Amino acid sequence: MRIEKDSMGEKQIPEDAWYGIHTSRSMENFNVAGEVLPLEIIYAIVRLKAACATANQRLGLLDQDRSRAIRRACDAILLGMHDDQFPIDIFQAGSGTSSQMNVNEVIANLAVVELGGKPGDRQTVHPNDHVNKGQSTNNVFPSAIRVACLLLTQRLDAALDRTIASLGGKAHEFAHVPKSGRTHLQDAVPITLGQTFSGYARALEKAKRRITAAGASLLEIGIGGNAVGTGINTKPAFRSHIVAALSDATGLPFEVPGNGVEITQFMTDMGQVSAALKLLSLDLLKIANDLRLLSSGPNTGIGEIRLPAVEPGSSIMPGKVNPSICEAANMACIQVVGYDSGVAMACGLGQLELNTHMPLIGANLVKSFNILIRTCTMLDERCIRGIEADETRCRKNFEASAGLATILNPTLGYDRVAALVKEGLAGGKSLKALVLEKKLMSEQDLERLLAGAFGPVP
Incomplete structure (x- = not known):
């Protein structure tokens, strides 16, 4: 063990731990969710720390050796070399201070070793004075949520593109297959099976567009605004230098916010993204349910399409095959709707100069993105690509x-x-x-x- 000291006293820290005393206190205080903050947010904080180190060096506020050591520490973390050093529970201090200081400590200790010192040596690299220079959790954490969401949007876009392409392929494959339309679950005017699938593809195209539009507002980041967004204790050029360094590192066109006070207090830009993800989940829910209905049977249902058989459907009924992929997708989409409800409530519960529910907002958004990425991939690869039309049944129902x-x-x-x-x-x-x-x-x-x-x- 090693001894570390802060304003509240001394604590023993495991000798092999890269985190420090603040992290240790938070581990003792918080264990409600039983789940640590998602690494996507940790990595986004780390990206911000690297950008801030660059900005501070350019402004002459951080020497070259410390700046380089901090950036090298950030690179190591982003390579996944220290994932086990971020143990803080999701439900922590509402601004995310616990996780922000956790990151500061890990980076500081890695940088200290880079410079020839030992973990805990705050004279060489201090987690607050050097790694966190010119920053406040109140701006770092919401900026990290924005960065994480935009990077996850790229992955979701790719998954959606593949799903849309598969639905479009089925639209053309089934273009010649007539079937009965149904409204109110009753017979309606005829439609082709291809037209049905073209509608599904178009719905997901629009869902993707809504997510992209919502994500555009996340390009404004409040980093450098400090405690209440006014930029106290920083040089006027600090924010623009951070934004430039972050944009270079990620390839995303980040911007200095039009109003640093607003962006520190209000989380509704993130609420808008969450709402767009919810709308995508509702579209996927509808499509999955349609596929279940159209494949119902095989002898006593609609049975106009056949879904790929992925597993035996019953422990007691031999030969039974269920639409398991669609059912899994349904549950995933319902979960996203629930996460959005949490985000919406948390966005409205800020007080005065700060929202103190940011870890929940960030965690729910990351979870929603990851669930939807995997759901789209599962539906595409395990269901949509293998759908077959029962043309005889379609024609029979059409004529009847x-x-x-x-x-x-x-x-x-x-x-x-x-x-x-x-x-x-x-x-x-x-x-x-x-x-x-x-x-x-x-x-x-x-x-x-x-x-x-x-x-x-x-």
Whole structure:
């Protein structure tokens, strides 16, 4: 063990620990979630620390050796070499001070060793005076959430692109397959299976666009604003230097905020992103449920598509196969909706100059992103790509659908067609059979009319 001292006294710290006394106190205080803050946020804080070290050096506030050692420590952390050194529970001090100081201590101790010292040597590199120079948790932590979300958006975009492409491929593959449309879970006007899948693809394209639009507001970062966003104890150019260094490191066009006070207090930019993720989850929920309905059966349901069989569906019913992938997707999407509710409430619970629920906001956003990335990938690879159409069932349902009545309206008139629908339901005959039986149209004209009932796949 080694002894470290702070304003509250002394503590023993494990000799092999890169963290320090503040982290040790936080580990004793917080163990509610039973889950540590996501590494995505830790890494984002580390990126900010590297950018701040660069900015401080450029402004002549940090010597070259310390700045280089801090950046090298950050590089090592971002390579995943010290993931076990960030043990702080999600539910901690509301500004995220515990995790922010955890990062400061790990970076400081790694930098000390880089410069030839030993962990705990605050004279060589101090976690507050050097690593945290010109910074406050009140700006570091929300800026880190923004950075983490934007980097995760890139991964989600890639997963969505693959899912959209697979749905679009099915739209073209099934373009020639007619089926009954259904509204209110009752027969409706006909549609092709391809048109159905084109609608799914378009919904996800719009969901992706909403997430991108919401993410644009995250490019403003409050780093360097210090305790209340006014930039106290920093030079005027500090923020712009940080933003430039961070943009160079990430390839993202970060900006100095238009109002440092606003961006310190209000978390609704993050709430907007969370809401966009919730909307994506609702679209995925709808698509997964549609796939379950369309594949229901195999003998007593709709059965117009076949989903890939991924596992036996029952421990007691031999041969049963369930839409397990869609069910897993449903649960994942429901969880995202729940996370969004937590984010929304936390965004509204700031007081005066600070929001003190930021670790929850950050953790829920990261979890939502990761769940949706994996859900899209699972649906794409384990379900959508392997979907097959049962063209015979689709055609049978199409011809038996009471929704065909709408196509006959212009030719036979609403009242006559309504009577045919009632007669067909009472006698168990299809509209097509009744029209031909009553010689209301020739078979050739009827087929031509039915063939023209579908527009192109969008």
